[in-house]
Amino acid sequence: MFIREITHWFARRSFQNRIFLLILFTSTIVMLAITWYLTDITKERLHYQVGQRALIQAMQISAMPELVEAVEAHDLPRIKALIDPMRSFSDATYITVGNEKGQRLYHVNPNEIGKYMEGGDSDDALYNAKSYVSVRKGSLGSSLRGKSPIQDSTGKVIGIVSVGYTLEQLESWLNLQISSLLFPMALLLLVLLYCARRFSLHIKKQMLNMEPQQLSQLLIQQSVLFESVFEGLIAIDSQHRITAINQTARRLLNLSQPESELIGYAIHHIVLPEAFFYDAPQKNKKDEIVTFNQMKVIASRMAVIIDNQPQGWVISFRNKDDINTLSLQLSQVRQYADNLRAVQHEHRNLISTIAGLLFLKRYDNALALIQQQSESHQKVLDFISHNFRDHHLAGLLIGKYYRAKELGLELIFDPSSFVEHLPSSLSHNEWISIVGNLLDNAYNTTLLNREGSRQIECLINSEGNEVIIEVADQGCGIDENIRQHIFERGVTTHNNGDHGIGLWLVHSYVKQANGDIIVDNNNPFGTIFTLYIPFTREE
Template sequence: MTNPRPLAELQRFRRARAKRRWYRRSFRLQVMLLVGLLLAGMLLAQGTYLNHRKADIISHQMGERALAVAKTVAGMPQIVSAFDTPDPSMIIQPLAERVRLETGARYVVVGNAQSIRYSHPVPERLGEAMVGGDNDQALIYGQSYVSKATGTLGTAMRGKTPIWDEEGNIIGVVSVGFMMDRVEMDVARYTNLGWALVALMIVLGFAGAYWLSQHLKRVILGLEPYEIARLAMEKEAILQSIHEGILAVNRDGHITLVNQQARRFLNLPDEHVLLGQPIQEVVPNTRLLEVLRHGEQEFDQQMWLGDHPAVVNRVPILHDGEIEGAVATFRSRREIIDLSQALTQASRDVDMLRAQAHEFSNKLYTISGLLQLKRVEEALALIHHETERAQKQMSFLMRHVADTVLSGTLLGKLTRARELGVAMEIDEQSSLACPLTATGQEVMMSVVGNLLDNACHAALNGPNGDSPKVRLFLTDLGEQLLVEVEDNGPGVPEAHAESIFQEGFSTKTGKHCGIGLSLVARLCRQHGGAVTLEESELGGACFIAVLDRSLCAAP
């Protein structure tokens, strides 16, 4: 039987999770409420302040208006002269009432020095004392002022001023009042428009907040904030964990992203130091700027990054047809190259051993035949000759070529040439006094190896095929490395002089042709040099490869 308690807890958990999900997914509602409430609060605060100030101004203006009417009445000659008559109210009452009706005041009261009324909107109250107790400033001190007091007609905004006779004596007071309910009505009439505008602006603010939330939702591709945060964390984890190096730049060529593998691969400083730096200063031989200019994708391009061979992909970042930046991904070819070098070296060793075995087996058969024929002296002479020749080659390479890897390559090529029947010689003026870096060894083996292989093939297929010759000259004197390989083959037709360095182009027949010279040209360009074609003194082609001296190790 199922326990109901865990089931109820599970249901509560699901309901709470659903509520959290609704809250987390209501980004549009959150933006609309946040912006709308913030705008409404600001508008309400501003509207309250402005309407309060407007009410104060209207009240002040009403008081000033009452005071102006009072001063006008107090200055009327008829009012002043009426105080000398036996019944001043007979003259003052009609004048005061006319002024009250014309100005819209609630009352215009004129009193004598004892605050006895000579005019009042209610005739029955004539002759009675004025109510409010605020006449002293006018009657005693002769001041004109605005006050708020409650009289027989109610609370009013009053303007009071004294009445002076011709000798400058205070003989009475004028009090003009506007009822506070009317003042409040006037205030409400003027402030209602302000509140209506505030309400309209709040409605428009919520409408704008709704549009803004819609727009932000489209901009972030319909994602919620927590989804964006999760994607950002996932992206960062992926970028830092993948084996390939990644570099991204903006449209100005400044670095915007670099992952851990790229920094380790290029031996770069901390990521925060790199961000915002021009890519040309960090990776001088990058082609990301060309990708930014032309917007063309480049895949599986080989290049050297420092001392590391790499395969690079470069693609532009496009948005609405505009180039916003570019991304380069690269992976090291070191492991593949190390394996390829090992296999190549093993293949060379096998070829060299096979050639030596073939050559020395013939020599051994010859020596065996000479011994059987009892020609010992001739057999010894042959042995001494072969030994001297081998030692001479080894001694020359040891004296003139400081790099052992390149020496081994040249020795293998000499042996291979002898097997093919090609007379290969190394110019006696050749010299490589400095050992090579790991990159330099690889580059020189590729350049020298491909040039010698092509020269041997050309010499064997030339007009002097019965006596093929190949000559090698190399030197590191000066600021560059120079490699010169010439043969007595048929040469290169003038029509093919430019296209012979293009990948895939070859004058040979068969598969896997058109790679060697294009590889040599690319390596020379990548390392500050070039390869050129000239006519050889031997009658065939002469290839001159120039490389930067930085491939040599420091002495």
């Protein structure tokens, strides 16, 4: 029952305290075992050393010629005169001298003289002339004694010398030696307690201050979440080895192996090219268009930071084609809506003007206005349809032309613009995104500058080995502080938050097609964006 209560009490403690108590209990057991072992070794060594000391003293005393003569003559006063000085200098409890029969001739207690030695351990010395150590109980209690025979000149045993140390005296010496170990042992125990506390705190920190059951539940939840998300997820450690990969990632990368067989592999053995995983390890990447195993994806990379050092990364990615399909549909719908709105706005103003002229019966003026507008629009439409053979691009430019007029701007096409076809390194949707975002950016920045003109110039030409796209606005220009970061996601020259994506997309597509972007200042106001996108070798 007691053990069960202790077990229940222990189980209710926090994991940190359980670790501390377990280490404390183990350390205490180890310390007690070490103490017992040291005590036993010290006791054994002490008994051996004291026994040898008693034996040597007994042998030295028994060999004294004066003592031999005194024992032969049974001269008790002389024996006493010889032994008393020795006993005062010896640390032995007693020194006893006996005759050949074992009767005491000298003893620390005069009343014991004449009595037989007790303990029954004198026979080997008296009858076999041996010197030895024994432990027996005598008149002074149990003692460790060294015995040696007294022999005359012929070798005959005529007596015996016994030098003894009581076990109580040995116990006091043992306690003295053990007590000298108590302080270092106590200090060692305190050090162990401190280390146990620090270790338990370290374990708690490594477990994110959670209990094992909480950590287990979190891992299960994360595992379910890891497998349920729509995006592909790959976790790698600081050595770029795979530690986790979900089912979506394996499907998108055409990997047939289960997760257990992929864990531990270097990422460049599974996904190529590997530059996305190794470039700028301290920097996070977000929504970059890259190629994984010959498939275009939009990928992000987040570092796992522990103690201000990257200990791994989590890579999320999704099929670019899936996003492109939705993006294309949205951009087409938006483009159609913008075109219709711009045309509606333009025609509504024109119709209102014509209706007013007709009401005033100015028929000639109304007819002239109709012809003027028709010729102006038709000239631009003819230029676009003739010089831009790509229908998607032509449709975009027509919509942007009407959008400019709706905003009170003028989109001017360079006469040298001509596009027979566009490089296949980018899809139609990506080309539309590049041109559309450049023009939208030019419109927005031009509207912000009240000092500049309202003209936006556009040049698109594909007659050489590359496509050249140049858009010049009359806006406020780009601050030098952000010029180096203008193509980063979220960076914008506008105040409202609905910007910072367009130029980032343009830059991503241009780099994807191995092209270049040059940003220059326009005269007197604004910025010129020039793009160079090469044709592929097959084209």
